[in-house]
Amino acid sequence: MVDDILRTPGAVRDAERWTAHNYHPLPVVISSAEGAWLTDVDGRRYLDCLAGYSALNFGHRHPQLIAAAHAQLDRLTLTSRAFIHDQFADFCRELAELCGKDLVLPMNTGAEAVETGIKVARKWGYQVKGVAAGQANIVVAEGNFHGRTTTIVSFSTDEDARADFGPYTPGFTVVPYGDLDALAAAIDENTVAVLLEPIQGEQGVVVPPEGYLPGVRQVCTERNLLFIADEIQSGLGRTGETFACDHEGVVPDMYLLGKALGGGIVPVSAVAANADVLGVLKPGQHGSTFGGNPLACAVAIEVVRLLATGEFQRRSAELGERLRAGLEGLLGKGLVGVRVRGLWAGLDIDPALMSGREACERLAARGVLAKDTHGSTIRLAPPLVITEEEIDLALTQLAEVLAA
Structure with missing residues (x-):
């Protein structure tokens, strides 16, 4: 039937x-x-x-998002980041304000946002924290889903996503999701960040125990680590708050955003953090031809404005x-x-x-x-x-x- x-x-x-x-x-x-x-x-x-x-x-x-896309299609769709276009500053400013952060780095897909977050965390670890060259380590959780690039599947525990794609990228320590003691025990002098989904979506909408995210925040502050929250699926209104971290009053050092940011029209992702974190990047060290393009920014501006009302x-x-x-x-x-x-x-x-x-x-x-x-x-x-x-x-x- x-x-x-x-x-x-x-x-x-x-x-x-x-x-x-x-x-x-x-x-x-x-x-x-x-x-x-x-x-x-x-x-x-x-x-x-x-x-x-x-x-x-x-x-x-x-309708608001479609109107923004139509209007931008009639004007300008791509410049590359070699030039500045008239939608770029508004998008970055309004998204930074929504996140409560200083800076935004636009990309295209969620996996690109995660890769950006990993690169920034490592560079921050070397330049700010003083980790020895080539030794930076990031703590991640079992059951994670952050994308399917070679680096990301290197720390996946899903064999369908990981098997037969090696050799794998080193520099990650996997601990049980929701286990604060295991996370704290995994940190050493080379740890630069903790990368987590506040709610594990692909794993089946797994919500961590109450107090876990505040505990992660405290550990990261005490041990001088970046707390990176992958809010690509959980963020932008999905859980009843702007970010899933908001349910426990937690503010990460870095938000990884995507999916809904493009309004279902174009792929848009972004990393939002303060200047002492994103400021480690200099021209030529990271980029994207399409990241932050005029069409994407025009749509994403309207997405941010829809969220700013609190209605969704x-x-x-x-x-x-x-x-x-x-x-x-x-x-x-x-x-x-x-x-x-x-x-x-x-x-x-x-x-x-x-x-x-x-x-x-x-x-x-x-x-x-x-x-x-x-x-x-x-x-x-x-x-x-x-x-x-x-x-x-x-x-x-x-x-x-x-x-x-």
């Missing part, structure tokens, strides 16, 4: 024929979208409960409580675990019932799109423009999938 409802076999076959199989997408072929809804080539509508892994926090084709953070917090209540009501009815922070949820399905992939296929057949991760776990991350009625619809369909 699922295969009958998930149609467009020709388009699916063409995609599989001409594309490297580095993804295993659901067999749904989308042709248009608006708000929280997607439409396939056969005209069937689906409620989007993935939101491009949080890249679409403001929904598909948000409030929506995420309020609607997230509705989502939490509905999901917790399914515990013992097919769900064996639920983790929710704002409009972001990890659901553990009883593996005796079905896999996460099978659950997502059955949800798609009922008009709801979600993503599985790690066995019987699925993630829900709807656009922040979703309504109460649409949340209830998703919960109803999930309940019926579990009951069936």
